[in-house]
Amino acid sequence: MRHTRSRRHRILLASGAMLAVAGLLTACTPGETDPAAGGSGGASSDAGTPASPEAAKPGEKVTIGFSGPAADHGWMGAINSAALKSAKGFSDVELVVAEGTNDASLQISQIETFINNKVDAIVMLPTDGAALTDVAIKAMQAGIPVVNVDREFSSNFAARTTVLGDNYGMGVSAGTYICNELGGKKDAVVAEIAGIDSLPLTQDRSRGFKEALGDCGLTVSNRVAADFTVQGGEAATSQLLASAPKLDAVWNHDDDQGIGVLAAITAANRNEFFMVGGAGSKNAMESIKAGDSVLRATVIYPSTQAADGIAMARLIALGLPATDFVTQGVPNRVVLDAPVVTKENVDTYIGAAFDS
CATH class of the missing domain: 3.40.50.2300 (Response regulator)
Structure with missing residues (x-):
């Protein structure tokens, strides 16, 4: 019985995290994220279409800087393309995209450029979370909210919100x-x-x-x-x-x-x-x-983490809430679900899948 309870406990924890995130994604992610409706627990084939009336309401134009990885891997390429598609779905977002890189020094200089140009928010998948922590803190101290994607910084002060796969x-x-x-x-x-x-x-x-x-x-x-x-x-x-x-x-x-x-x-x-x-x-x-x-x-392992990051950066920069939550504002940490795809449910997920 101990094993059964332990296993059930972990499954319930995972399910609870999925349900908590689902409310957020409905409010602030572009596109439908309900697997029953054709999404993939964070991945959406409709990325780029705002889902919530309040989140979709155009506000003052905001500039978001995006620094992602080199597209040398199918999943990495999908991260970048989904982020771009997400931004295009918002009429009040101007996305400034840095060249994808696996060089921490180059990425640091990219973030410093974003800081100097006074962008309204930064979304970053760091090539090395620890190496990019200091420059992320610098951005936060300059009043620029940072959304950390996939690879975590080594300080809680380096990001306003973190979006992770599980x-x-x-x-x-x-x-x-x-x-x-x-x-x-x-x-x-x-x-x-x-x-x-x-x-x-x-x-x-x-x-x-x-x-x-x-x-x-x-x-x-x-x-x-x-x-x-x-x-x-x-x-x-x-x-x-x-x-x-x-x-x-x-x-x-x-x-x-x-x-x-x-x-x-x-x-x-x-x-x-x-x-x-x-x-x-x-x-x-x-x-x-x-x-x-x-x-x-x-x-x-959702390849739309940066797309979700763009949507959340927009909400933060515009001061909009994640409207399906009772609490105000945007959560400071979001962990996406890790569902199993089988022959029985593959049609639900394949539309949002990335090419290797």
Whole structure:
């Protein structure tokens, strides 16, 4: 019973977070976010259409500076494009976009330019949260609200609002799905193909996965780490398959590296197990829908975090509330949901998926 209660507790926590955020997103995100209506728990194929009458009311023109990542990864490219589409949905927003970069020094100079130009708000996905903390604090001290996306700063004083995907929740969702699919098979061999092990997000995903599996009496029998690239996914998976002659289930943290993961599985002619992906790419969902590989499900990590950040930055700059909340203002921290996409519900989510 202890395991059952613990597992139910985590699922309820995740569901509660999803419900809390859903009210906010209805009020201040462009586009419909209800999965039943075609969204994806934070991802929306209609990004760019304001949803709330009050949030949609044009106000005084505001200038928002956006600094995002280099689009060297399908998910990263989707972050940038969704942010631009979000801004276009508001007639009172002028978006100033810095060149996408993975260079912390360049990004610091971009934010300093935004500060010097006295923009009304800044939305930033930092290439390194700790490295960008000081310049974000500088912006806040200059009276410019900062919306922090995906990778957290190392100080609470660096951002007015933080928008995050749920990395721990991804692991919980993947582990819970695998537990349910294996139906109490206590001797099941479960493997994990992680991303970059030094990143806190990878550590959080692995921790959630381990704990969810533990609640049904399973452990991670084999684990390798890749680097979020196709090549890294293929190499790590080849290593995994060589050391594990039999598997029952595999969780791969990232659908972009999953292209290489599936290539290695095909090359090894292995199909005795099923796999769960991560992030929610379009090609992964198409494979799930077609049933043409071992990939049976994927866990969404929303690529619309910056789009939500633009919408919230607008509300903050204009002094508008998140209207579906009783409290005034915009919450200072939003964690988006990590739903599992399967063949049964893939049509609900695929319209908002990103291309790997």
